[in-house]
Amino acid sequence: MSLEEKLARLPDRSGVYIYRDAKAQVLYVGKAASLRSRVRSYFQESRPRDPKTDALVRQIRDLEYIVTDNELEALMLEANLVRKHRPRYNIILRDDKHYPFLKLTTNEDFPRLLVARRVQNDGAIYYGPFYPATAMRETLKLTRQLFPLRTCSITIDGTLERPCIQYAIHRCNAPCTGWETREGYAQTVRDVVQFLEGRDEALALRLTHAMEAAAAEMKFERAAVLRNQIQALNKVRERQKIISTDEVDQDVIGVVRQGSDACVEFFFVRKGRLLGQEAFFFDKVAGWGAGEILSAFVRQFYRKAVTPAPEILVSEELPEAELTTEWLSTLAGRRVQLLVPQRGAKREFVAMAEANAAIALQNHLLSRDDRQQVVLEELRRALTLPGLPNRIEGYDISHVQGSEQVGSMVVWENGSMKKDDYKRFRIKSVAGADDFAALGEVLTRRFARALEQGTPLPDLVLIDGGRGQLNVGLKVLQDLGLDYLSVVALAKQQEEVYVGESLQPLVLDPTSPALHTLQKVRDEAHRFAITYHKKLRSRRTLQSVLDTIPGVGPTIRTSLLKSLGSARRVRESSVAELAAVPKVTPRVAQRIFDHFHPAESVEPKGGSGG
Numbered sequence: 073m074s075l076e077e078k079l080a081r082l083p084d085r086s087g088v089y090i091y092r093d094a095k096a097q098v099l100y101v102g103k104a105a106s107l108r109s110r111v112r113s114y115f116q117e118s119r120p121r122d123p124k125t126d127a128l129v130r131q132i133r134d135l136e137y138i139v140t141d142n143e144l145e146a147l148m149l150e151a152n153l154v155r156k157h158r159p160r161y162n163i164i165l166r167d168d169k170h171y172p173f174l175k176l177t178t179n180e181d182f183p184r185l186l187v188a189r190r191v192q193n194d195g196a197i198y199y200g201p202f203y204p205a206t207a208m209r210e211t212l213k214l215t216r217q218l219f220p221l222r223t224c225s226i227t228i229d230g231t232l233e234r235p236c237i238q239y240a241i242h243r244c245n246a247p248c249t250g251w252e253t254r255e256g257y258a259q260t261v262r263d264v265v266q267f268l269e270g271r272d273e274a275l276a277l278r279l280t281h282a283m284e285a286a287a288a289e290m291k292f293e294r295a296a297v298l299r300n301q302i303q304a305l306n307k308v309r310e311r312q313k314i315i316s317t318d319e320v321d322q323d324v325i326g327v328v329r330q331g332s333d334a335c336v337e338f339f340f341v342r343k344g345r346l347l348g349q350e351a352f353f354f355d356k357v358a359g360w361g362a363g364e365i366l367s368a369f370v371r372q373f374y375r376k377a378v379t380p381a382p383e384i385l386v387s388e389e390l391p392e393a394e395l396t397t398e399w400l401s402t403l404a405g406r407r408v409q410l411l412v413p414q415r416g417a418k419r420e421f422v423a424m425a426e427a428n429a430a431i432a433l434q435n436h437l438l439s440r441d442d443r444q445q446v447v448l449e450e451l452r453r454a455l456t457l458p459g460l461p462n463r464i465e466g467y468d469i470s471h472v473q474g475s476e477q478v479g480s481m482v483v484w485e486n487g488s489m490k491k492d493d494y495k496r497f498r499i500k501s502v503a504g505a506d507d508f509a510a511l512g513e514v515l516t517r518r519f520a521r522a523l524e525q526g527t528p529l530p531d532l533v534l535i536d537g538g539r540g541q542l543n544v545g546l547k548v549l550q551d552l553g554l555d556y557l558s559v560v561a562l563a564k565q566q567e568e569v570y571v572g573e574s575l576q577p578l579v580l581d582p583t584s585p586a587l588h589t590l591q592k593v594r595d596e597a598h599r600f601a602i603t604y605h606k607k608l609r610s611r612r613t614l615q616s617v618l619d620t621i622p623g624v625g626p627t628i629r630t631s632l633l634k635s636l637g638s639a640r641r642v643r644e645s646s647v648a649e650l651a652a653v654p655k656v657t658p659r660v661a662q663r664i665f666d667h668f669h670p671a672e673s674v675e676p677k678g679g680s681g682g
Contacts (some may be wrong), residue, residue: 077400079115082108084238086143087149090157092134096615098157101132107137124359145153148398151375163357163368164552173200173217178262181254182228182247185212185221191379199268199537201378202340207348212266214256218301219264220245240653242297249407264542267305269343276305280446319344326387327366328433335436336369337429341381341475351432363388370396385411387422390478399406444487444583450586451532454578455571457558461532462486465587466597467518467545468497469510469585470604477502479514480601483530485594496604508544513537515548529557536594538563562594618642619666623660632664643668 073081087107091099105108114129115118140142140146154162175188179195189207191198202208216223219467224236229570230250238244245252245260266275272302283298327478334357340348352373357365367390372381380552382398389412400408413419448460457463464484471477477499483490497517502509515533522529533549535541542561548554561570568577569589580587636642641662642650650661 073329073431075133076134079112082111082137082141084108085139086146087137087139088146089151090138090153091132091159091161092136093131094133096134098159100128100159101150101153101157103143103150105143105146108633111135111137112598122359124417125162131564135426137578141588143395147395148375150493151371155372163360165352165354165372167367172200172202172205174202174208174268175199176261176268182257184223184225185215185264186263187212197265200679201346201434214304215264215267218267218304219260220557221260221264223248224248244576245307255546267580276302279339281306288299301504315569315655318653320382320383322421323384324421324425325366325384326422326427326429327362327369328363328429329357329362330433330437332356333433333437334362334365335429336366337425337432339425341421341603343622349428351429351436353433353436361388365391367391367396370400374400376402380408382406383409383411385418385422386414387426388412402663414620440487447487447589448583450584451589454580454584454586455532455558455560455569457532461530461558463529463530464532464534464593466534466536466593467511467514468594468597468600468601469507469514472506477505478509478601478604479510480597480604481514481518482597482600484589484595484596489592489596494600495547496600507537511541511544512538512548515545516552519552521550523552529554531558533559533649534590534593534597535559535561536564536597537561537572538568546572554636560590562590564594567591618664621660621663623663628655628660 082669084106084279085108086103086105088103089103089107089111089201102110106297114132119125140149143408155165155336159162173188173191174198175186176197177183177186178197183196188198190467194356199675200208202211207371215221220243222228223238225682226248226294228247230247232246235244235246235249235251237297239246241250245256247254247257263275279298279302283295283302286292286295286298320341324341325336328338329336332355334354336352336354338350338352339346352369354365354369360368366386366388368386369672370386370390382404384400395676397408397410405491411418412497413422448462451457451461452459462485466480466484468480469477470480477500479497481495481497495518496512499510499513519529521527533545535545538561541561545559545561546555549557549559557574562568563570563577564577567582568575568579569587569590571579581591618629632642632655636645636649645665647661647665649659650656650664651658653661656664
């Protein structure tokens with residue numbers, strides 16, 4: 073069906089919709105209470121105009137949708153699809169870390185404290201997650217210093233003759249030998265629980281009483297151990313800023329924006345103490361509201377193994393806050409409140425998060441700009457360029473023994489790869505394996521079209537290769553009157569840079585940011601060319617295979633590739649999916665399926681009885 077036909081047949085049901093461009097790349101994933109009204113609204117002339125949506129609609133060439141039973145299911149599916157496809161027009165949380173937990177194995181007779189990446193329903197107690205992960209490592213290190221928990225995984229039966237080194241350094245009381253009783257170890261575990269739950273005031277008081285009693289009984293070595301534990305405990309309590317006397321568990325989230333960049337600051341508050349914080353950065357968010365950025369953050373952050381606190385304070389109202397709250401409660405397995413405080417102590421917490429977000433964003437932008445300026449200046453100096461190379465175009469050729477020759481062009485602009493400007497070329501005028509001629513064709517087509525259409529020209533042309541490839545580039549640009557453009561070639565073997573008429577290549581410092589940038593562009597051009605080459609080769613192989621199947625001619629072959637998009641999809645499709653392709657009858661679909669899925673076993677022939 074065409075896009076118009078799909079729009080006409082949209083159901084009035086909740087679900088998720090996926091927009092694709094002319095290359096079948098996912099542009100945007102969204103959810104809707106009514107697919108019919110939501111999706112059609114994008115294409116109505118009366119809709120509110122904004123640059124972001126206008127740019128999206130101009131690129132939409134295809135539409136897919138998945139119907140769900142309710143809007144909550146749609147929200148969960150949308151989060152999964154956004155994480156899978158990372159669409160260009162969705163707000164993407166670039167941070168993919170899984171925050172660690174500490175796991176106290178209370179499902180064992182003699183529990184241990186371990187690092188865990190995910191919470192499991194295994195009878196153990198989990199603490200966390202920790203933001204950032206360094207907070208977990210510090211807590212684990214301190215806990216093992218304070219409390220003599222075992223770190224081994226052996227079965228404890230109290231029959232070992234000698235303890236390990238952990239006993240000698242006072243990190244374990246050797247229950248494996250029976251020198252520590254089960255009751256004594258259980259008390260240590262209770263102390264660990266108190267410490268990790270933040271109930272360390274009562275723990276500090278009990279340790280102080282125990283220290284005084286040990287000193288009174290002349291057990292000075294024991295008193296010294298308890299003193300060290302109390303001192304370490306007090307240091308931890310000093311580091312953890314108390315922001316509430318209510319001993320509440322909260323997640324506090326503030327967002328600030330500057331141009332097309334944004335920062336979300338996350339405070340992890342447990343028992344009224346600020347245990348950790350982290351800043352998350354978003355770029356290309358022009359056209360999105362602060363509430364929409366927060367909504368995207370919440371949905372992507374909490375869908376990982378991060379349990380929401382009972383109370384989440386945010387700086388802006390979230391779109392569909394009620395639905396998001398229902399989803400968060402489902403994740404947590406208990407009631408979760410999503411609040412936008414306007415006054416009082418809670419508003420002060422959010423304001424503190426916003427202030428920290430503003431500082432973090434400013435430092436992030438300055439750092440990014442400074443790094444970019446350093447790279448540009450070093451490239452200009454090392455390559456003796458007339459100006460800063462704000463736009464670099466990288467080129468490469470790919471083929472196997474001259475077959476399916478292709479070329480690629482990738483673009484690095486203002487510090488990052490600009491994938492919207494990538495181009496790929498199928499070599500038309502060169503027969504056989506001739507990299508130089510193929511490169512000449514690619515460069516001629518690219519720059520002749522640029523001159524004709526007035527599209528931007530690069531500050532630096534980077535070619536994957538050596539002196540020969542560089543000479544081809546120089547000649548093409550000279551023939552087109554573009555010899556003022558700077559051209560260099562980067563050879564893979566020794567990472568040598570060939571420049572202009574110089575016979576000797578440049579050898580840049582391996583740690584140089586300038587060399588790293590050139591390598592990044594060169595490698596991306598190579599990857600892009602290889603990917604296109606493999607696609608064409610796979611398609612050609614499939615065409616050859618399809619030609620051997622009775623009933624499959626050029627028309628059906630073309631229809632299969634056009635409808636299913638790739639050779640892999642043709643091979644993996646079911647009979648029903650193949651039969652849904654225009655021109656393909658059910659009988660031909662069955663033949664194609666049987667060809668790619670031959671029977672795994674053949675019925676044995678019957679034999680005569682003995």
